[in-house]
Amino acid sequence: MATNKKIIADPPPPKLDMDAFAHNLAQLVEEGGKALAAYIRPREEGKKDDLADDVADAVKTIGTVAEYWLADPQRTVEAQARLMTGYLGVWTAALRRMSGEPAEPVVAPDPRDARFKDVEWSTNPFFDALKQTYLVTSQWADAMVKEADTLDPHVKHKAGFLVRQLTNAISPSNFILTNPELLRETVNSSGENLVRGMKNLTEDLIEGKGDLRIRQTDMSAFEVGRNLATTPGKVIFETDLMQLIQYEPSTPSVKKVPVLIVPPWINKFYILDLTPEKSFIKWLVDQGLTVFVVSWVNPDARLAAKGFDDYMRDGILAALDTVLKATGEEQAHTVGYCVGGTLLAVTLAYLAAKKDTRVASATFLTTQIDFTHAGDLKVFVDEEQLGVLERRMKEFGYLEGRKMASAFNMLRSNDLIWPYVVNNYMKGKAPFPFDLLFWNADSTRMPAANHSYYLRNCYLENNIARGKAEIGGERIDMSKVTIPVYDLATREDHIAPARSAFIGAGLLGGPVRYVLAGSGHIAGVVNPPSKQKYQHWTGGEAKGEFDDWLKSAQEHPGSWWPDWVAWFSALHPEDVPARPIGGGHFNAIEDAPGRYVRERS
Structure with a gap:
């Protein structure tokens, strides 16, 4: 029997406007120079960085965890095998999905984790595999700290905290080429989002006098005594x-x-x-x-x-x-x-x-x-x-x-740092006005x-x-x-x-x-x-x-x-x-x- 149903095809994927992208890329380089100058200028004028002590302490702390696992060759092999097994599971599941077969994820993010809410983190086999590889790695790193039984409790606590900071920082959601939402944003705007983001970065470096002061809200939207702290x-x-x-x-x-x-x-x-x-x-x-x-x-x-x-x-x-x-x-x-x-x-x-x-x-x-x-x-x-x-x-x-x-x-950091890095510097958007975050800043x-x-x-x-x-x-x-x-x-x-x-x-x-x-x-x-x-x-x-x-x-x-x-x-x-x-x-x-x-x- 004939049918009158009209088949509606999916819309074609967006195409990158190469001329506009090239123009925005040139602007990005120019704005990047301004951001670099905003970082360097205070240091040329005598500003001291105090990161060296913090970095040295972090390296020393995480090094104690590494020493625990490397001290016993059998323990080292078991730790490596555990990580490789996780990677192999992700790879096998990804190959099955690419072949059109169903495959259960090896590991899934916490439902409250907003980093992976975009639908492509689950529907696109590449991004799904990338997400799972990251989760396997971060959970393995966390376990390496928790299972280091002989560590001093304070050192262990500090190492666990530092490892979480590191794994939060390297999340694929924080980078343009590994975040499907950021890729779409960049293609749709021909890279204009990156130019806006670099301008935001420059402004925040200037505001921080050479240190990065990430804006969590629109600071111009509030004023103490005008629309905050107004009780007579x-x-x-x-x-x-x-x-x-x-x-x-x-x-x-x-x-x-x-x-x-x-x-x-x-x-x-x-x-x-x-x-x-x-x-x-x-x-x-x-x-x-x-x-x-x-x-x-x-x-x-x-x-x-x-x-x-x-x-x-x-x-x-x-x-x-x-x-x-x-x-x-x-x-x-x-x-x-x-x-x-x-x-x-x-x-x-x-x-x-x-x-x-x-x-x-x-x-x-x-x-x-x-x-x-x-x-x-x-x-x-x-x-x-x-x-x-x-x-x-x-x-x-x-x-x-x-x-x-x-x-x-x-x-x-996954609530108060990295979402604003992505929003301000990669999406190139201004943060939303929020009185609580104005106070926090x-x-x-x-x-x-x-x-x-x-x-x-x-x-x-x-x-x-x-x-x-x-x-x-x-x-x-x-x-x-x-x-x-x-x-x-x-x-x-x-x-x-x-x-x-x-x-x-x-x-x-x-x-x-x-x-x-x-x-x-x-x-x-x-x-x-x-x-x-x-x-x-x-x-x-x-x-x-x-x-x-x-x-x-x-x-x-x-x-x-x-x-x-x-x-x-x-x-x-x-x-x-x-x-x-x-x-x-x-x-x-x-x-x-x-x-x-x-x-x-």
């Missing part, structure tokens, strides 16, 4: 280290006992005051709280000698004095985020030793007190690396903000003395948890902290792991409400109830094993913020009429968010 308030007090902001009340009455928030100095405070829809600070004000926030200075060499005790005295304690005088109250509630929470914990132990009862409660947001399980950040901290870092800080008086920012980005410097104390007493020696740390002449004993504590951890935290926060909560001597939020270090904290995102778990005391606590914990949908307000309100439920800023004792220095937070590194 005034700076009412300042020291060399911080400004204290008091926020205008938005309710006719407020809770009697005020709240003092201590953010990390490694980042800027406005992570808690992003856009109005995401602002934790604005939400607290709208719940009828009198809110004060410490805004740390972005320090320079003049503050090189400022240590942990200075940040306590001229930061938290000076802020506490001001809060109580401005409100006329005898006590204040406190909230500490990340390293701001660590400093707050130390301050509370100091106050307990002094029999000072001015703090009514403490809330720790993704805070570590015990650093035994501090995650991948520990790979950057050992005596040798600290010695190198301290020599660098002594030269300048501080640690450059980009150093810490780079370390945090490396913890999630707005890094701060760290004074040499303070950062050295923090790394040694927390990450290297864990002295706070062990009761061996001293501050202001007092030995720190966390068991003396007996005030009520709300301790929030986040389940996917790569900076302050939930298990680590749980152990720290168990060191405290008073009642602790330990709560686990969904998502990670930032998104799990900055999670307004209106978004109805993630979830949180509540359970018993933070005692015993974390896994046992989690098994018996109750899951609740949505944000943890309402749970915190209920806990907070039960401590001191009394209301008073809304207070004027400064309370008649302090005049406004300037409008929030103040000038300290606007200082860029």
Whole structure:
């Protein structure tokens, strides 16, 4: 029987416009020269590179893994055979597919791995084989570290981290000729994407003064005080280290006992005051709280000698004095985020030793007190690396903000580094405007003395948890902290792991409400109830094993913020009429968010 069906052929593959490509190739070479000049010029003017020590340490660390396998010839042969077997399986499957036969993949990427989402990674036998070869190699390299049984635990941890950085870097998704999406982009635009990408690279090298500062967002889309950190308030007090902001009340009455928030100095405070829809600070004000926030200075060499005790005295304690005088109250509630929470914990132990009862409660947001399980950040901290870092800080008086920012980005390099390399420099596209990534790029410097104390007493020696740390002449004993504590951890935290926060909560001597939020270090904290995102778990005391606590914990949908307000309100439920800023004792220095937070590194 005849059929009237019309057969529609697949569209022909795109053809490369050779004239346009040749023109763009010439432009690419020209732009490449500009990028090279942007890299070289600062070095000709005396800029020092500090990569040599980092590279030497990495080579030494990975070399210890190689020595383990090469020390035993039988072990070496077995390791090589394992890798070759994986390659042979991929090759055999690829030949079957090219012959038109079905073949199951030897290895498949994690479904959450966005690098291989393009359909050609699975449908095209060449790219599928390339992907599987890469996965076999990276999994083999990871196993080589994990199975090196005699390695020192710290060296093994560091080697595993470095191997992941290396395998993430050599992924075929990061290169034009091995990424089907990039190949299509290059053919369709006749290489114009590469010209745009080289221009982006030049701009980022210039912005980084010869170092590559990869843009994760459109930095021109945001401005602190214009569309970020806009909750109305005034700076009412300042020291060399911080400004204290008091926020205008938005309710006719407020809770009697005020709240003092201590953010990390490694980042800027406005992570808690992003856009109005995401602002934790604005939400607290709208719940009828009198809110004060410490805004740390972005320090320079003049503050090189400022240590942990200075940040306590001229930061938290000076802020506490001001809060109580401005409100006329005898006590204040406190909230500490990340390293701001660590400093707050130390301050509370100091106050307990002094029999000072001015703090009514403490809330720790993704805070570590015990650093035994501090995650991948520990790979950057050992005596040798600290010695190198301290020599660098002594030269300048501080640690450059980009150093810490780079370390945090490396913890999630497949999310925070390589997608932007591909997007910015190979696709030639501008990054999408995102307030959180603007904040992430707005890094701060760290004074040499303070950062050295923090790394040694927390990450290297864990002295706070062990009761061996001293501050202001007092030995720190966390068991003396007996005030009520709300301790929030986040389940996917790569900076302050939930298990680590749980152990720290168990060191405290008073009642602790330990709560686990969904998502990670930032998104799990900055999670307004209106978004109805993630979830949180509540359970018993933070005692015993974390896994046992989690098994018996109750899951609740949505944000943890309402749970915190209920806990907070039960401590001191009394209301008073809304207070004027400064309370008649302090005049406004300037409008929030103040000038300290606007200082860029």
